[in-house]
Amino acid sequence: MYINRYNIYTFIHKALRSVMCQALTKLGRVDDTDVTDIEQNLKDIEKLLSLCLSHLEHENQFIHSILLDKAPGLQLPTIKEHEEHVQHISDIQEEIHKIRLVSPPQRQRCLLSLYRHMAVFLAINFEHMQLEETLMAQRLWDNFSDDEIHHMEQNLVASIPPEQRLETTILILANISHSERRELLAGMRESSSQELFALVVNSLKTHISEPYWQKLNAELQMAA
């Protein structure tokens, strides 16, 4: 019944899963005797946490509240889960703050503790994203046309500052499949200015492998 409907969560969640896996793996390998490496890892985790926070705020404001306006009686498990994520993010931010204050002998133990807490937080997020891509997507399809869902997404994207929007676009393009990337870029070429499209293409080139880039370019004829 809903085959080929548009799933608003898929692309951004692929990007998030990639950043989450990379940040956690990097933290596990940290040189816990090197203050510079420790600080870089803490900053990476902080950046990931702020990405998670802005992502859930976007979902609340531009997707889930619109769904509740349309169908006020719906029970959305994501509301409570998002509240729990906000608390979890705040707890981890506090933990990072404390790591910056502890003396070197305690730091190794604290970093391992942070690594484990991040693993649990990301595991919770992985389950949450699965729920959104299945149950929540279904509820959107039940209540809105694909045009209306695209309109929600356009409003969400328009609320993001241009520089951050470009960074997110590249993050998505670098972490979706070849077919998805080709389709998204073809649509962007239709809807964006030549300058913006060129900027996206040039930025993307450094984020995907050469064989992937060559194949994409052969199909879309993007490069000069």
Ligand SMILES: [Fe+2]
């Ligand atoms: Fe969410």
